[in-house]
Amino acid sequence: MIDRREVLTSAVVAAALAAVPLRALAQTAAAPAAAPAAAAAPAAAAAPAADAKTADQLIADFTGGAEAAEGGITLTAPEIAENGNTVPISFDAPGATSVLLVASGNPSPEVATFNFGELAGSQAASTRIRLATTQDVIAVAKLPDGKFGKATSNIKVTIGGCGG
Amino acid sequence: MDNVKPRVRVPKTAKKDEVITIKTLISHPMESGQRKDKDGKLIPREIINHFTATFNGKPVVDVALEPAISTNPYIEFDVKIPESGEFVFTWQDDDGSTYEDKQSIEVA
Numbered sequence: 001m002i003d004r005r006e007v008l009t010s011a012v013v014a015a016a017l018a019a020v021p022l023r024a025l026a027q028t029a030a031a032p033a034a035a036p037a038a039a040a041a042p043a044a045a046a047a048p049a050a051d052a053k054t055a056d057q058l059i060a061d062f063t064g065g066a067e068a069a070e071g072g073i074t075l076t077a078p079e080i081a082e083n084g085n086t087v088p089i090s091f092d093a094p095g096a097t098s099v100l101l102v103a104s105g106n107p108s109p110e111v112a113t114f115n116f117g118e119l120a121g122s123q124a125a126s127t128r129i130r131l132a133t134t135q136d137v138i139a140v141a142k143l144p145d146g147k148f149g150k151a152t153s154n155i156k157v158t159i160g161g162c163g164g
Numbered sequence: 165m166d167n168v169k170p171r172v173r174v175p176k177t178a179k180k181d182e183v184i185t186i187k188t189l190i191s192h193p194m195e196s197g198q199r200k201d202k203d204g205k206l207i208p209r210e211i212i213n214h215f216t217a218t219f220n221g222k223p224v225v226d227v228a229l230e231p232a233i234s235t236n237p238y239i240e241f242d243v244k245i246p247e248s249g250e251f252v253f254t255w256q257d258d259d260g261s262t263y264e265d266k267q268s269i270e271v272a
Binding site for chain 1 (some may be wrong): 183198218222223224227228229231232233234235241242244
């Protein structure tokens with residue numbers, strides 16, 4: 001009896017072991033087939049990359065889930081950008097330790113994160129960014145009291161700047 | 165990467181504890197990874213992903229850059245000058261290269 005049971009279990013183990021490489025093979029064979037299909041889909045070109053986070057997710061990551069109230073930061077941006085390839089923006093967040101910039105309508109909304117050190121003369125900076133379409137640009141600042149402030153600016157874009 | 169040239173404008177002198185504005189620009193294509201070539205293939209991402217500025221070893225500003233930053237990244241910021249010393253500006257490229265520029269300033 002015992003002998004037979006041992007034979008049975010070992011047979012099951014052997015079958016399971018044999019199945020593993022087969023399944024692995026099947027997966028590797030399926031993966032390359034799936035990739036071109038996804039790339040060929042017309043929607044894939046316009047849709048954000050699969051791993052791109054939304055602007056809300058990025059802000060939640062930055063604040064650790066805390067709510068960002070309006071204020072504490074000023075965002076300066078043009079109302080209309082004729083060329084989305086280079087849109088000048090600047091912000092001023094007195095006392096902030098770090099500032100996150102996101103462009104909610106871009107294929108990947110991250111723009112930049114500024115961290116200010118002890119010699120920073122002010123918590124303000126300017127840069128130039130790309131915007132794909134007309135959209136809201138949001139700046140979130142980590143304020144000295146540990147709270148978060150934000151400012152939003154809607155920018156109308158005539159020619160998009162994220163390629164295509 | 166070739167043809168990458170950092171340009172930084174720092175005044176030669178300042179008063180003690182004066183706040184000065186520094187303008188930096190580095191020539192770089194900042195290929196976003198979103199564009200396609202004429203055959204419809206995605207052009208691989210190639211951007212400068214990090215910029216830091218220090219003065220006499222102390223941090224001034226540290227910026228994480230994403231593909232949404234324009235070609236030839238431009239960054240302008242303010243610094244408080246406590247003493248004479250040297251600025252070090254560094255840019256980090258996706259391909260692992262770093263570009264550096266140093267500028268000195270005298271407190272009169």
